[in-house]
Amino acid sequence: MRKIQINAHWCKGCGICVTLCPKGVLKLEQETVQVKNEEACIGCRQCEYHCPDFAIVIGEDENG
Ligand code: SF4
Numbered sequence: 914m915r916k917i918q919i920n921a922h923w924c925k926g927c928g929i930c931v932t933l934c935p936k937g938v939l940k941l942e943q944e945t946v947q948v949k950n951e952e953a954c955i956g957c958r959q960c961e962y963h964c965p966d967f968a969i970v971i972g973e974d975e976n977g
Pocket residue numbers: 923924925926927928929930931945946963964965966967968969
């Protein structure tokens with residue numbers, strides 16, 4: 914399983930990652946991003962690449 918690491922202190926709740934995620938893994942709650950469905954994450958890193966505040970990091974999959 915992927916490890917989605919969120920630094921809630923850096924997230925400003927812009928919603929870019931939620932919009933870009935092709936699998937609906939993320940959601941906004943009280944203006945902070947939350948992981949809704951981590952199992953669906955395919956590790957594409959769109960969220961990580963596009964977050965202007967570096968608030969999301971996707972960990973390596975155990976299977977590479
Ligand atoms: S793109 Fe970054 S700052 Fe914007 S909601 Fe997602 S984690 Fe938060």
